[in-house]
Amino acid sequence: MRARHVALSALMAGAAMTLTAAATAQQPKAAPAPTDAQLIASAVSAAPAKVAAAATIVTMGADGTMRTVRKGTNSFTCMPDNPATPGPDPMCMDTNSMDWVHALITHQPPAPGKDGFMYMLAGGTDASNTDPYAASPAATNHWIKTGPHIMILGADAAFYDSYPKSPDPDTSAPYVMWAGTPYQHLMAPVK
Numbered sequence: 001m002r003a004r005h006v007a008l009s010a011l012m013a014g015a016a017m018t019l020t021a022a023a024t025a026q027q028p029k030a031a032p033a034p035t036d037a038q039l040i041a042s043a044v045s046a047a048p049a050k051v052a053a054a055a056t057i058v059t060m061g062a063d064g065t066m067r068t069v070r071k072g073t074n075s076f077t078c079m080p081d082n083p084a085t086p087g088p089d090p091m092c093m094d095t096n097s098m099d100w101v102h103a104l105i106t107h108q109p110p111a112p113g114k115d116g117f118m119y120m121l122a123g124g125t126d127a128s129n130t131d132p133y134a135a136s137p138a139a140t141n142h143w144i145k146t147g148p149h150i151m152i153l154g155a156d157a158a159f160y161d162s163y164p165k166s167p168d169p170d171t172s173a174p175y176v177m178w179a180g181t182p183y184q185h186l187m188a189p190v191k
Helices: 036-044 049-053 095-105
Strands: 056-060 066-070 077-079 091-093 116-120 126-128 143-145 149-153 175-177 185-189
Touching: 036 049, 036 056, 036 066, 036 077, 091 095, 095 116, 095 149
Parallel strands: 056 077
Antiparallel strands: 056 066, 077 091, 091 116, 116 149, 126 143, 149 185, 175 185
16 A cells, blocks of 8 residues: 655765755654544545434544544444545445445455445545455556445345446446455446
8 A cells, every 4th residue: 555645865965064965864754643523524525414414433543443533323434535545535334334344354255135335425546446455556456446436235246247347347337346256346436
């Protein structure tokens, strides 16, 4: 995965007496952690305002643990953009989709018979259309830019047979991402 910023460093280039020579190297500075208000603003951008206003907001730590930033009152959970991934990817999902995402993250098969619905209205991300775990483009992983979309997850395999499953899809029309894997799902663009 790529970092959000490039660390700057200065090399010692000569005598300490001149202005062009660096006496010490600059240390890379870590980006400050986003505030809860920033996390919420990012997360709610994924869904329609009425859904997002009542959704629970969670964020995932570097160790994979989830932290609730704001408790909601509906059945949707929104997550902010992950700055380590290419492109904007805040998402807002129903309970079944949360279970599906958990299965994906833990490399487990999703539970059968639990259809889920997810919003990614703030834009999509750049991702492999064939490999759920690809972190960067490669000649074999069919890297695409998704754009704003909704997703239907966990449906019966026959549901997905009604939609294109090309490794290089037309992302302006509905298509199946990660076809043939346990994580295949319908991508439906909204713009």
